[in-house]
Amino acid sequence: MLLVLLASFIGSFGAVFLKSGAEPVRQGLKYLFLSQRAPFFNWRLACGVGLFLLSSYFFVLGIRPPGELSVLYPMVSLGYIFTLLWARIFFGEPLTRVKFYGLFLIVLGVIFVGLGSK
């Protein structure tokens, strides 16, 4: 259970790095494949992908038996709440009421899907 919590925590940081690395991707897909400064040199994007991989590794460790999806899915949805906080702290994105309502519904939904996956 702690492993999955760790996985979602790491995953939320992965999203933060992807977001910060996405800024120079201005010319669209051309940048990713043809540019001199290809994503291999974009350490933020590389970190983001690396953190996602790490997160999925911990997630798989966490859902091995006796891990139960019904307990683990809510932990994953906590990652969305972390991300909301990071977006506020690192990018100064406004926390609107719409976001809270949407997030609340989604977290509740993920919990229910988890409950149904026993």
Next chain:
Amino acid sequence: MQPETKLSTAASNSAQVSEKPVRRQPVGLVFCCTILGAAAQVLMKTGANHITQPGVLGMATNLPLMAGYCLYGLSTLLLVLALRDGELSLLYPVIALTYVWVTVLSFAIFHDEMNPWKIVGIVLIVAGVTVLGKGGKR
């Protein structure tokens, strides 16, 4: 005085348009990203069901598994493109749509059981994403 200000706003508008010829829809991009992600998970499950030999070699020669990883890469690419133009706090929760597709697909393909809990969960997630999507357009 007035026409001039109007003209200047029009000019700045056209400048913005020429800067970004294609208006991207970040929420739509993440939507595609969740479909790809769900397809990736289904492929991985298919691959995991047919593992012939253990170890790294067995994984590398497992076609559905590798195809799943490729789709994951593609969906991450779309996510980066979406994040470039959109807000992280708005887009990241939309990824939860993946749960919806995976639940529906695993019911259709692997005949996993469908129950009221899952249905309520799916409805709630879709409602939440709708709220975020509407709030994002404005």
